[in-house]
Each structure stands twice: as C-alpha cells, then as structure tokens.
Amino acid sequence: MSITKEEVQHVAHLARLEFSEEELERFTEQLAQILSYVEKLNELDTSQVEPTYHALKLTNIxxxxxxxxxxxxxxxxxxxxQRENGFFVVPKVIK
Amino acid sequence: MEWFKLPLTAQLELLNKGEVTSRSLTSYLLKRIEEKDPQIKAFITVTAEEALRAAEEADKSRGQKDHRPLLGLPLAIKDNICVRGAPTTCASKMLAQFKPPFDATVIKKLKEAGAIFLGKTNLDEFAMGSSTENSAFFPTRNPWDRERVPGGSSGGSAAAVAAGFCAGALGSDTGGSIRQPASFCGVVGLKPTYGRVSRYGLVAFASSLDQIGPITRTVKDAALLLRYIAGRDEKDSTSAPHEVPDYLSALKLNLKGAKIGIPKEYFGEGLDDEVRGKIQEALEIFKDMGLAVKEITLPHTPYAVAAYYLIAPAEASSNLARYDGVKYGLRVEGKDLIDMYKKTRSQGFGAEVKRRIMIGTYALSAGYYDAYYKKASQVRTLIARDFQEAFKEVDFIVGPVAPTPAFKLGERVDDPLKMYLSDIYTISVNLAGIVGLSLPCGFSKEGLPIGLQIMGPHFSEEKVLALGHQFEEILKLYEKYPEI
Structure with missing residues (x-):
C-alpha cells in the first residue's frame, strides 16, 4: 500500500506537525516503506481473533x-x- | 580498591560493615564519571551535589541504626523517569528545560529504601530507538568499542553500568530498550512482567508495553533492585496487585529438571553466526546444569515487528499529543493556536519521534483504524497465545537478545526499517507482557559482548532470575571490564 504526499500532509496536520518540502519527500518515502512492510500482517486471517489492547487481564480498578x-x-x-495568576496562558482562540 | 568493579550487593556489604562510607563511594564514582564520561557520554545530567548530600545523610543515619535495605547505594536513572527537581529531558529538545515537580513511584520507592542518585542517563529521544543515536543532545558510545553504539533506547544506563560509573541503573523497555542495550554493553537487563513495576512518573511512550526495570552487572543485583521497585501502586491502575517476593532468596531455587524451550523462529535467517554459536554454547551449559532443552515453535514471531511498529507508534501518537507548548516543555510562538502547536511540535521533536507520531496517527485515523491498529492488536493476541501454548510445555524460553553484537555508529541511522529489525527477538515479550532477562553469555572475536535472553511467563521473575543467576555464576562474565 502506497501513501501520497497529500496524505502525508493531511496526517501531519492531524498530528499538528509541519514539514519542509524536503522532509515531506523523505517522510513520504519512509512511511511508504514502513506501511508496505506492515502489509505482511494481512497474510494472517484474524477474522475470529479478539484484539489484545492490554497484556494483563486487569479490569475495573x-x-x-x-x-x-x-x-x-x-x-x-x-x-x-507562559503563566499568569495561577493559569496557563495560550494564544487567543476567540476572534 | 577499584570500587567501580563491585556489584551492588558487594557495595552494600561493605557499606553495612562500615568498610566504606557512602560519601567516599559516591565521590569515587562521581570522579570516575567526570574523568571518563566525556569519552562515553552516558549521562545527560550528573547530579553531583545532590548525590553527595544524600550520601552524607545516608552515612549519618547509618550511624543512627538506620537499616534501610539500599541505604547509601548510588544508582543512575534513565532520563525519562521523573526525579523531582532534576532535569528530566527524555533526550528531547521538547523537554530540555523540564524539571518535574514530583518523583516517579520507582524513585520514591528507591529513596525510601535509602538509594541515592548520581544522575540521569542518555536515551533515544522519548525512548524511541535502538542505538541512543536519536538523542537530541549527543550519542552515547559503547564502552567496549567507542566506534559502536551502546544499543537503545536505555543506552546511557547500560553504558554507565558497563563503564563502571555505577553498578546499577534503571531503564525502561517498550520493545527491548532494556535488554538490547544490556546485551550490547555486556551487562544484565530485566524487563519485568507488564504491571510488575509502576509506570507512574515514567514519561509515557506506549502505555500498554512500557515497563521499568533494572540494568546491573549481575543478575543478583537485578533481583535486589526489582524487590524494591516492584509492587502495586495506586497511581498506576495497570500495576499488578501480586505480592512482591524476596527475589534474592529465590535465586537458590532448585531448577534441575526444568524445561527450556528453544524457539526455532529465533535461530533463522539474519542471526549472526557468532551470536548463534554463543547461544548454542549456553544451551550446553544449561544441559550440564540439569535442565532439559527442547525445540519449540512460536509461529507468529515473523509478524511481531510489524504488529509492534503499528501498536507502539499508535499509542505514542496519542501519548505525545500532550506536548502542545502549553503546560510544560518547549513553546514556539505562531500566528495562532494551531500554528503555535505545529511550530512547537515540529521544532521540539526529532525525526524518529515525528516518524512514529506519523505512523501512529495514520494507523489510528478514520478509515484505517481497522486495517492497521485493530489488525495489529489481533496479531498481538496470536503472539501472546504462542507463548501461552509454549509455556504449557516448558518453564523457560531461551534465545538471542539481538541478531548481532553492537553495530557501528551511523550504520543504521538512515534506514528506520533496518533499525526496527534489530528488535526482532525482544518485541514479542512486550506484546505478550511476559518476563525477559538479558545477560551476557560470551564475547565475539572482536571482543564485543553477546547477550542471552531468558523469557518466562507472567510473574515468573523468581524463576527467570534464579536461572540467570545460576548461569552467570558458571561463566562469571561480570568479572570482565572494558578498558576505558
């Protein structure tokens, strides 16, 4: 599975990252490589397998x-x- | 006296007998760090003043019949574990100025046991990497060969112990980050059962995989430290309620007749011949010790790296969302809030961290969640089941820690996938949440340490440490020191 530069840019926005043109090229190539490696998982039929999100069966602590x-x-x-009067200060969010 | 050659348990004995003071032991080690660490770069921060003050206090209270178990014992701490008031940088520009206002639970427990801290050790930024070259500040060098990496991500802790800057350190292990550097540096590293040690105050990377553990010169010392860092913690709801046994006295367990499984998948293509040879020699030793050795299969091993490099980045992308330039850490001003976030994160994080945030964000994003994150989590179930099945037949699983001895600086930096594949034998242990111990089993012809991994089921630390200890007492490789 390949990934386009546009998709990488979209994911970067979701992750609140920004890249230079050169970085974008490199990341697109490296992500494509990694995604094609993980394709390997599709060799396995997992339709009847419950996912594991946690290694120990601890519940309701x-x-x-x-x-x-x-x-x-x-x-x-x-x-x-930046802080003021016991608060965190952020850039203005209401226009 | 070459104090730096003593393991923790020997240091403690001398401290307890009054043959050395904590002050003189600590200042000896600090002096060694000052003289030798410029060649190794194991430490990001050396907290000399605090260490000496704590050592003096320890000596004073020892005189007043204070019998705390680790009183006056100097340790080093990986710089992603919060020590109140000391910089905790995660080797990232993002946290270069961060001083936590609290102690991690492991630090609180070690302080209560009387231990003192020499400083904070280098790592791959946010513990993401296998060579410590991803540190935003500087790479650490392997004390056995300074042209080579110490492994990672806990490379600073492993190098510090190997170089004799301290006899014990804490690391963290998400996919092999304690065991692989221990193997590269010829020291001992334990990844305890997931939940055995509280993660409170460990800067989160992948919360369902992260675990803190000891890096020491001997298995016996790892048993000593584990005893005092393990246990249920109200502040970490994933910490396990199981009682903490006396791991030191368990080292004498009789293991005759116990069964060791050798997973055939761990001895295939890609395994260096010298590593293979040393592991085979170790198996002969286990047989001589009276254990049975048989071949087993962990059929889903070839999928572990792929599953890991979706699950760990997915969790990381969500954990690292907190670095937004508001509550702590770096802030880079922008034209509005979103721009401030983007500039802060783009300038604060290094390339590998960004790469993982990107993979993780992609794997969790709308339309891809089932295909990537859920799929990987299902494969995780299959990997965990492989171990459950195997442990019905055998008590331990033994294999290599890493496919090769330490590689050269710069050798894999530009090839992330190749770097990821150096974790191939360690990652499954984190996915399954089981115990993994790395200990030296020999040296390559070039004089590089080779590590052996002993794996055991959940909460089998007593047996795994016992086997490791009985093995190390035959080879006594802990007596070998690198020339630095």
Whole structure:
C-alpha cells in the first residue's frame, strides 16, 4: 500500500506537525516503506481473533474517591512556558 | 580498591560493615564519571551535589541504626523517569528545560529504601530507538568499542553500568530498550512482567508495553533492585496487585529438571553466526546444569515487528499529543493556536519521534483504524497465545537478545526499517507482557559482548532470575571490564 504526499500532509496536520518540502519527500518515502512492510500482517486471517489492547487481564480498578494532597498550583505551573495568576496562558482562540 | 568493579550487593556489604562510607563511594564514582564520561557520554545530567548530600545523610543515619535495605547505594536513572527537581529531558529538545515537580513511584520507592542518585542517563529521544543515536543532545558510545553504539533506547544506563560509573541503573523497555542495550554493553537487563513495576512518573511512550526495570552487572543485583521497585501502586491502575517476593532468596531455587524451550523462529535467517554459536554454547551449559532443552515453535514471531511498529507508534501518537507548548516543555510562538502547536511540535521533536507520531496517527485515523491498529492488536493476541501454548510445555524460553553484537555508529541511522529489525527477538515479550532477562553469555572475536535472553511467563521473575543467576555464576562474565 502506497501513501501520497497529500496524505502525508493531511496526517501531519492531524498530528499538528509541519514539514519542509524536503522532509515531506523523505517522510513520504519512509512511511511508504514502513506501511508496505506492515502489509505482511494481512497474510494472517484474524477474522475470529479478539484484539489484545492490554497484556494483563486487569479490569475495573477502583479506589475511594477522596480528596488527597496534590501538587501546589505554583509548582504545577512551574514548567509552563507562559503563566499568569495561577493559569496557563495560550494564544487567543476567540476572534 | 577499584570500587567501580563491585556489584551492588558487594557495595552494600561493605557499606553495612562500615568498610566504606557512602560519601567516599559516591565521590569515587562521581570522579570516575567526570574523568571518563566525556569519552562515553552516558549521562545527560550528573547530579553531583545532590548525590553527595544524600550520601552524607545516608552515612549519618547509618550511624543512627538506620537499616534501610539500599541505604547509601548510588544508582543512575534513565532520563525519562521523573526525579523531582532534576532535569528530566527524555533526550528531547521538547523537554530540555523540564524539571518535574514530583518523583516517579520507582524513585520514591528507591529513596525510601535509602538509594541515592548520581544522575540521569542518555536515551533515544522519548525512548524511541535502538542505538541512543536519536538523542537530541549527543550519542552515547559503547564502552567496549567507542566506534559502536551502546544499543537503545536505555543506552546511557547500560553504558554507565558497563563503564563502571555505577553498578546499577534503571531503564525502561517498550520493545527491548532494556535488554538490547544490556546485551550490547555486556551487562544484565530485566524487563519485568507488564504491571510488575509502576509506570507512574515514567514519561509515557506506549502505555500498554512500557515497563521499568533494572540494568546491573549481575543478575543478583537485578533481583535486589526489582524487590524494591516492584509492587502495586495506586497511581498506576495497570500495576499488578501480586505480592512482591524476596527475589534474592529465590535465586537458590532448585531448577534441575526444568524445561527450556528453544524457539526455532529465533535461530533463522539474519542471526549472526557468532551470536548463534554463543547461544548454542549456553544451551550446553544449561544441559550440564540439569535442565532439559527442547525445540519449540512460536509461529507468529515473523509478524511481531510489524504488529509492534503499528501498536507502539499508535499509542505514542496519542501519548505525545500532550506536548502542545502549553503546560510544560518547549513553546514556539505562531500566528495562532494551531500554528503555535505545529511550530512547537515540529521544532521540539526529532525525526524518529515525528516518524512514529506519523505512523501512529495514520494507523489510528478514520478509515484505517481497522486495517492497521485493530489488525495489529489481533496479531498481538496470536503472539501472546504462542507463548501461552509454549509455556504449557516448558518453564523457560531461551534465545538471542539481538541478531548481532553492537553495530557501528551511523550504520543504521538512515534506514528506520533496518533499525526496527534489530528488535526482532525482544518485541514479542512486550506484546505478550511476559518476563525477559538479558545477560551476557560470551564475547565475539572482536571482543564485543553477546547477550542471552531468558523469557518466562507472567510473574515468573523468581524463576527467570534464579536461572540467570545460576548461569552467570558458571561463566562469571561480570568479572570482565572494558578498558576505558
């Protein structure tokens, strides 16, 4: 299965990435290679096989819903590129 | 005294007898790092001040009858595991300035046991890679041959232990990232059962596959560290409730008559002849030890790499969505919010990380989910079933860790698929969530270490460590050190 430059550009947008023309060429080629390698999986009939999303059969891990000590706001914000009055600052989203 | 040659258990004995202080052991190792690490580049950050302060405190409290099990023992930590207040970069520009305001659960547990930390070790960016060349900062070199890679992604931790900068380190293993570098560097690496060790505070790559584990000089030391990092954690709902046994005392288990399976798929095309030879020699040793060896089949092995390179990138693409320039990490300004996201992520991530985000996003995107992600997850079931069937007949599965000894720097960087295929014998263990132990079994003619892998069912760490320990005591390869 091949992948086009346009598709790569679309996926890049979904992933919030952008590429130069040169990168786009290279990624298109490498992704095509990798996708053609994984085609191999189609040799197997899996129509009757349940998928595994998790290696252990642990389900419904509950805990008490109680208030516990957490990281103070200042510390939680300490790595934010921009912050103000205890909030994260983002570029304006409403025009 | 060449302190750097001592395994953790020997260091502890001397500390406990009062024959060395934690302060002098720590400053000895820090000095060795300062002198020798410029050639190896195992560390991204050396936390010398904090380490010395913690060592002094350990010495003081030892005088006050503090008998904590790892008191004053210096370790190194892979730089994708959060240590409060110390840079945790994941070898990425994205997190170059990130200082976590909390400790990972493994760090909290090691601190409670008295351990101290020398620093943070290099890795492939976000643990994505098999050579540590994908670090955004610098590659790490193999202490046995500096022209060669240490393996990856936990290459810094494995190289640090091999070089004698520390006797124990933590790594993380998503598709072989503990075992393959351990094999390339001639040290021991354990990938515990999925869920055996809490992942809280490990920067997430592929959450259904990631597992933290020890990298040490001896299997005995791996047993020591596992005991103190394992266990159920309220903060990781995928951590397992199983009780944590005393892995050290289990090393003496009588394994006579136990059965080892040799998967024929692990000895086919692509396996280096010298590696094959050393594994065969190891099988003779196992027979001499009184174990039975028989050939088995894991028929879906040829599909493991393909399944893995859809599942792991799919999970990664979703886990790495959090790097958006808002909450922490790099921000590159743009003309609006979306543009800021794109610029931040495009400048913050390196090529391999982007490649995996792209594969994963594609595999999860509308119209392709069933064909790729679901298909790969169904194949994952078949791979897990292969192991379940095999473990009905045998107690262990043994094979190579990697198809070749350490390869040269630059050799595979431009060929992602070839790089992915170096994980061919390690990936299935993560897909099935079982135990995998890598330990040295010999050297190539060129003097490069060769690793042996022992696999066991879920929660079989006691037996796997026991077999590894009894094997290592015959060859005693841990006595060999690289000249650096």
């Amino acid at each position: 509950f805990r008490e819903d109680e208030v516990k000590e957490s990281i103070p706001t200042e510390e939680a914000l300490s790595n934010a590129p």
